[in-house]
């Protein structure tokens with residue numbers, strides 16, 4: 001199975017080769033993998049910043065515990081979740097759905113009201129948690145797509161969220177930096193590539209009711 005081979009190949013890259021860049025064509029494929037990710041109700045309540053600019057990367061590194069992946073990687077994908085979820089976000093989804101499916105928007109009224117009631121029953125903290133959960137699904141797809149294209153990646157939560165939100169102007173966009181991925185190509189000197197995968201044995205990971 002190719003997916004398993006890819007998952008065995010990938011590892012959280014600690015040292016990137018700063019001279020190697022991911023091609024524009026591959027960036028488009030990675031964007032497509034993220035775009036195709038499933039999300040709760042299909043709402044896609046997130047945005048992804050793709051940072052290539054070295055000045056911004058330097059700023060981000062200083063609030064990422066100095067992790068060199070942020071500056072040495074070709075691109076940094078910053079996954080951001082919506083902080084609030086409004087009725088307008090749900091209306092925007094149904095407007096798009098009615099256009100794409102060529103269905104009158106009024107046909108979706110019942111379903112739309114149902115989603116609004118569900119979303120509005122949540123506290124702001126719960127909404128934030130919910131949108132951030134969705135973000136991780138798209139994030140996982142990015143990592144898998146990278147491995148298929150033999151692009152290295154480091155998934156990272158080791159950064160100061162408040163500082164990221166400030167540097168990237170996320171607050172005023174109603175966004176919050178959830179998780180990031182530095183992507184590029186491994187340095188030959190990255191020792192992590194030679195270490196064995198540390199994973200729980202199957203019997204500790206699964207409970208099967210047959």
Ligand SMILES: Cc1cc2nc3c(=O)[nH]c(=O)nc-3n(C[C@H](O)[C@H](O)[C@H](O)COP(=O)(O)O)c2cc1C
Pocket residue numbers: 010011012013014067154155156157158159179197
């Ligand atoms: C959500 C998440 C956050 C992570 N944050 C960091 C990080 O800030 N820095 C880092 O070097 N690795 C980070 N990692 C990498 C993990 O330590 C790594 O995935 C795990 O040890 C398994 O190793 P492998 O990915 O090489 O198989 C993170 C991984 C995930 C999934």
